[in-house]
Structures are given as C-alpha cells and as structure tokens.
Amino acid sequence: MDENEIETARAQLSGIFTLIAEMQAVDTSGIEPMSHAQDLSQRLRSDVVTEANQREAFQAIAPQIEGGLYLVPQVIE
C-alpha cells in the first residue's frame, strides 16, 4: 500500500467501525451468545479412514513440489 491507499483504507475502515459501534448501545446482559444457526452438537464417527488417497491429484495443482513434497523457501539454515 502506498500513502494514498493507506489514507483511503483508514477512512473506509473508520466508517465501518462507526457502523459497528452501533452495537455497543444494546444491553445484552444475560443473553447467551449465538454461534450457530442450529443448536447442534458435533456428530461423531468411528475412527476409520474414509477418504481415498489422492495425493497425486492434489499435488498436480501445487505451485511447486518435489518427490511428493510441497516446496517452500528454506526455513531452517
């Protein structure tokens, strides 16, 4: 981002947070947070392999691979 872009982004984000600040006026004491549209518990399943191995198909679209491994810039000297 250059200086102009930073200024535009700053103004836009301020506008958005002014909008978001409207929430602060609401008294929510005693209200249970709603994290999901349906009150469900996570389904459990047996610990068995269900997916077939598709390593080659998945690696065929990777930016850079070698010997079946994904390549990234060296992290450890």
Next chain:
Amino acid sequence: MFNLSLQQIGDALRAKKISSVELAQLYLDRINALNPKLNAYITLQPETTLAQAQAADVRLATGKADVLTGIPFAQKDIFCAKGWLTTCGSKMLHNFVSPYDAHVITQFNNAGAVNLGKTNMDEFAMGSSNETSHYGSVKNPWDTARVPGGSSGGTAAAVAARLCAAATGTDTGGSIRQPAALCGISGIKPTYGTVSRYGMIAFASSLDQAGPMARSAEDCALMLNVMTGFDERDSTSLQRDKEDYTRDLAKPLNGLRIGLPKEFFAEGLSDDVAQAVEAAIAEYKKLGATVVEISLPNTKLSIPVYYVLAPAEASSNLSRFDGVRYGYRAPDYTDLADMYEKSRAQGFGEEVKRRIMIGTYVLSHGYYDAYYLQAQKIRRLIAQDFTEAFKHCDVIMGPTSPSTAFKLGEKGDDPVQMYLSDIYTIAVNLAGLPGMSIPCGFGENNMPVGLQIIGNYFDEARMLNVAHKYQLATDWHSRAPQII
C-alpha cells in the same frame, strides 16, 4: 426453447423432441453471442459440457432419465467441480482446477444434469454488486449500465438473459435473494443446514447456504429436490427425511397469514420498490391471504452484527490461501513469511483484504468481547425477533432490497453504503431461516423489483407454494429483458 420451464424442457428431452447435445449447443451458441455483453460466465468448457450432454442422451435413450436429466444448468464459481477451473471470483484461485466435486455438483451430476459453465461472482462472495470479481463486473441484462447485484450476480444475469435453464447460487447475507431481485428472477436460500456445504468455498461458515436461482418458484422447487439432503462430509448438514419441495405448490392460499415487518417499510426504502411490494401484497389478499403487522425490532442491528461475524469467520476461513498447496503464489519473494505475505497481498482484492482485516481485529485479544461476543449475543436477539413474529403469521413479506439495481461504480468507493443495502436480507442468515425473492413488478427506469418471502425453519415447501400461486396469477416472472 429458452423460455420453457424445467419440467417442459425435461418433457421435451424425454419425448425426444430435442437431444441434450442439441440443447447444450443452442445454449453455448447463445452464450457466445451474449456473454461478451454481460460477463456472466467466468469459465466455459464446451467439450466437457457436450460430453456430459452426450452421456445424458444415452441415459435418456435407456429410459433411466430423472426430472433434470439432460437439462443445461450453470454453476456459481464457488462450487468445486472436478476438472473445472474454480476461481471463486478471485485471482487467488486463477489457476485452481478442482480435483474434486462439491456435494451440490455431485447431486446435479447424479441427476444427469449438464453443466454449461461457471458463473461470475463477487470475490469469495464478498459483495452486493458483483463489482469485486477479479474477472470484471457483471452487467445487468435489463440495463447493462447497472449492476446485477451480488454476490451471485453472474448466475442472476445468466438466468435472466436465458443463458442457462437455471443455475445455483449461495447466500451468506443475501447473495441469492438480492441479485435475484435486481435481475427479475426467483431464488431461494433454504434453512441453514439443508444443502451440504462440502466443496462450496467457505466465506462465513455459520451463515453460508446454497440454493437455486431460476425463472420460477416451480423450477426452484425441482432444483431443491436435487440439491438438498444429508451429507456426512459437512458437519452442519442436517439429518432429516428427504422432502418433495413440489408437494404443496398447488395448494390454495386461503387463510395464509402474511406478516409485514414495519421496520421493512420505514425510512430508506425507495418509493418505486415500496409501490411494487404493496401491489404484490394486495394481490395476495385477492388470493385469500390476510395481512398482519409485525415487528422485527433489531433489524437495523443486523448490519453491524453481520459485518462483525462474517468477516471474523472469513478471516479464519481464508487463512488457508497461502500459496503453498494450490492457487496463486507470488513470483518473487525472499523467505517463507515474505512468500505468504506477497501471495496474499497480490492474490486477494481490496474488499477481501478489508474483511480479513476487520475479522482479525474483532477477534483479537482485548476486542473479542466488545465486538465478536456482543455481535453473537445480538444475533440471538435477532433470531428471537423472528420466533416471536412467527407466532402471529405463516410467512413474512417485504422488499428484498431497498432499491432497484444501481449504476455500476455508484457505490464502489464507499463500503458502508454498499453494506447498508443488505438491510432486509442479512437478518434471515443470522437466524438461519429460509428466505426467497420473486419478481413483483418494475420500478424506475424499468428495473425489476423483488418481493422477499421469509419462512419459518424448514418451511420451504410452503414458501414455494406461496410464490408459485402468485406466479400463476401474475406474469412478472416471465418477463424477459430486451437483450434477448
């Protein structure tokens, strides 16, 4: 041919009046002629389409055809489809040829449907005008100087311009209903958990839901029959008995109680939209419905709540795009951190970056309670408003969008103005309820107006019935833009 219903197209295919290959070719020719004006499609793969059509013809010949076998649909580019470029409207996935099918795609394939192509959309479904797509804006077929709405704008434009028989969309805050309204078509976002999200690129996982977009409620019902159903690969997919969504289409509307939220007819609603919606309500009274005023007092708060929760979920979901395993990787970088940063800085567009920044901020230590938790608490208040309202009515009606389609570029520089246009649709996603939009007339500049129908949980069959009876009594849904 291009104005037939899905049932009629299927009948013609089964009666061998036309083959699936001929039909697909007709649509491909039409797309080649008109898509350059509209930019509704991102990807076409005619060979894949025609091979699918050929297979459908074999199935039709052996008498094993289902309702949708051989019919050409378009798929929003948010659905992974094996062998198809799947971009989600982003440069980040400009080279992502999906190695697998989304559940929705599998369902269409199993039904023998034909995929014409992938439709344009706002980048990662973040937008209400289709202007955030890396692949250029989509133009509204009713006036190519105007937006088609978003984020399923490509689908809406393609359906309205008859560039497919029908198509899919997804709706996180109104992304099926608002473009359906702005392009004069029908679209339904089902109850959260009804359609599997497997292979549907995630934006805000607790809100995202796929649904059909078509020229009529009847077509939507036939598509919903194919799209819905339990899928163990989506942890929020609901285990319910399979429904026939066409079962109540013909039911009379006598005694139907329509709730009109006073907050949906207040300041901010354009006169032309208000007039068309009020005329639709009058038509419903003629069909035997009664009207009751209701209140959804927290409607206004749905916008700030949504613009905290959706970016929060998005910031987490989009962290997977790092340039390592698939998608865009920056050409030059110094080390691993630099590669992540540059790939993300160059691969994501402005609106996506804005939402990732908002999301990470509201989730950060010290702000979590004030923003994220507070938004989740108000989300419950918003959902409770609907529970209260449905004690007094069977369906809720109002406008889908406060105005008809605005001009391209009109709201581009001001995200807040764009966000405010989602006022009538967002609360439905927060509550997880089903919502629908159907055409109910035209406003200023002859642009389509959408009527929103909100139902109680799992009440899609009734909503489709309510929409279908209106479409039998009126012809707004069969009007076509002049581009044709």
